[in-house]
Amino acid sequence: MRYSGLRVIKEALTGHKGWTPAWRDPAPKPQYDIVIIGGGGHGLATAYYLAKQFSQKSVAVLEKGWIGGGNVGRNTTIIRSNYLLDGNEPFYEFSLKLWEGLEQDFNYNAMVSQRGILNLIHSDGQRDAFIRRGNAMILNGADAELLSTAQIKARYPFLNTHDARFPIKGGLAQHRGGTVRHDAVAWGYARGADSRGVDIIQNCEVTDFRIENGTCLGVETTKGFIGAGKVGCAVAGSSSRLMAKADMRLPMESHVLQAFVSEGLKPVLPGVVTFGAGHFYVSQSDKGGLVFGGDIDGYNSYAQRGNLPVVEDVCEGGMAIFPMLGRARLLRMWGGIMDMSMDGSPIIDKTHIDGLYFNGGWCYGGFKATPASGYCFAHLLATDTPHQTATAYRFDRFEKGLMIDEKGVGNQPNLH
Numbered sequence: 260m261r262y263s264g265l266r267v268i269k270e271a272l273t274g275h276k277g278w279t280p281a282w283r284d285p286a287p288k289p290q291y292d293i294v295i296i297g298g299g300g301h302g303l304a305t306a307y308y309l310a311k312q313f314s315q316k317s318v319a320v321l322e323k324g325w326i327g328g329g330n331v332g333r334n335t336t337i338i339r340s341n342y343l344l345d346g347n348e349p350f351y352e353f354s355l356k357l358w359e360g361l362e363q364d365f366n367y368n369a370m371v372s373q374r375g376i377l378n379l380i381h382s383d384g385q386r387d388a389f390i391r392r393g394n395a396m397i398l399n400g401a402d403a404e405l406l407s408t409a410q411i412k413a414r415y416p417f418l419n420t421h422d423a424r425f426p427i428k429g430g431l432a433q434h435r436g437g438t439v440r441h442d443a444v445a446w447g448y449a450r451g452a453d454s455r456g457v458d459i460i461q462n463c464e465v466t467d468f469r470i471e472n473g474t475c476l477g478v479e480t481t482k483g484f485i486g487a488g489k490v491g492c493a494v495a496g497s498s499s500r501l502m503a504k505a506d507m508r509l510p511m512e513s514h515v516l517q518a519f520v521s522e523g524l525k526p527v528l529p530g531v532v533t534f535g536a537g538h539f540y541v542s543q544s545d546k547g548g549l550v551f552g553g554d555i556d557g558y559n560s561y562a563q564r565g566n567l568p569v570v571e572d573v574c575e576g577g578m579a580i581f582p583m584l585g586r587a588r589l590l591r592m593w594g595g596i597m598d599m600s601m602d603g604s605p606i607i608d609k610t611h612i613d614g615l616y617f618n619g620g621w622c623y624g625g626f627k628a629t630p631a632s633g634y635c636f637a638h639l640l641a642t643d644t645p646h647q648t649a650t651a652y653r654f655d656r657f658e659k660g661l662m663i664d665e666k667g668v669g670n671q672p673n674l675h
């Protein structure tokens with residue numbers, strides 16, 4: 260069923276009896292050409308592009324819980340392509356371009372809102388770094404603009420620009436950045452993949468790999484063995500636990516990141532703002548809630564909940580630049596598990612086991628990457644060669660000393 264304005268009117272006039280489920284609930288088949296583990300944004304996008312772009316007819320996505328229950332439905336919804344290094348910037352700009360056409364492409368309203376993102380500058384050294392980053396972005400075909408304090412005050416009057424502990428000295432803006440309704444991304448990709456024949460199997464946990472003579476033949480699951488020509492793993496925060504079942508130790512740790520939503524307020528923030536002297540970022544949802552976050556909880560964990568010291572730290576960061584935040588009540592908070600790679604950049608690569616492929620290491624920044632990650636992983640699975648924008652995301656970069664030393668990712672979040 261195609262969604263359209265006319266369809267909404269027709270259904271409204273006929274008692275909404277014509278809507279069909281957005282995706283099927285199939286039983287798993289014994290064998291697929293390609294099995295994707297993980298029904299988060301990246302796994303579903305991979306399946307969608309495998310079917311749409313690479314004409315794969317026999318694909319399944321196995322999800323241990325429900326679609327949208329992982330980080331794809333837990334993040335703070337920010338998209339941007341403001342990276343510095345060549346290994347990253349073309350990939351994230353490719354992703355932003357895919358976001359720009361996504362809703363028409365998969366025929367689903369994901370509320371892609373290019374309301375802009377502003378990284379605040381608090382020192383002269385930081386200005387130099389952001390000018391360099393802005394120039395790198397422009398050279399890679401992205402947009403970037405350096406704003407003065409006066410320009411920022413005109414756009415964001417609630418920011419404390421007069422007596423803040425860390426004075427605002429300007430900002431780097433990417434006007435094409437913004438927010439996207441996160442769970443709608445999962446639903447849109449799921450619906451698009453399902454309509455092209457992909458089986459999306461929920462409540463189906465992968466418990467082991469069947470590997471014989473160095474080749475992966477399929478996966479053991481809570482619904483029995485499922486054979487596969489190729490297996491693609493896209494389980495984000497569960498990456499190290501899953502890959503341990505294939506005897507692989509990843510250059511990755513899992514940490515919790517928390518998100519917060521205030522009560523609904525009248526419009527006060529036109530775009531996304533990040534604090535450059537501490538770690539705090541905020542946007543306002545279409546319902547009026549301020550959606551914000553900051554540092555990861557500083558310990559390894561697989562629990563989808565965080566601790567109070569980080570709540571205090573995040574709120575302090577917010578109050579430092581945005582004192583009116585102290586008057587708003589907090590409505591909700593939650594946590595998600597981050598697959599933190601050792602250089603802060605992801606991996607989209609084959610493993611040393613034939614037929615086993617890996618996608619992970621997204622840290623706290625993988626939502627914006629969802630379309631490109633799915634596209635590039637599908638490219639790798641279908642063609643056995645990396646997509647041109649993802650050639651740096653290899654396992655062996657740690658072994659060869661070719662780390663992608665991007666600032667503002669991994670353990671240096673406040674520098675983005």
Ligand SMILES: Cc1cc2nc3c(=O)[nH]c(=O)nc-3n(C[C@H](O)[C@H](O)[C@H](O)COP(=O)(O)OP(=O)(O)OC[C@H]3O[C@@H](n4cnc5c(N)ncnc54)[C@H](O)[C@@H]3O)c2cc1C
Pocket residue numbers: 296297298299300301302321322323324325327328329330331332333334335336337338463464465466493494495496497501516517518552593594595596597621622623624625626627628
């Ligand atoms: C609080 C928070 C804020 C964030 N903010 C942003 C942001 O503003 N911008 C941004 O770009 N990124 C952000 N991120 C990061 C982003 O959400 C993640 O990097 C990204 O969503 C990870 O990819 P995914 O969607 O595929 O993960 P997930 O949705 O977590 O998908 C992985 C899926 O794998 C499933 N799975 C795990 N193990 C198994 C198994 N054995 N068998 C079957 N299924 C399994 C899980 O149930 C899960 O559904 C944030 C994350 C959090 C938690």
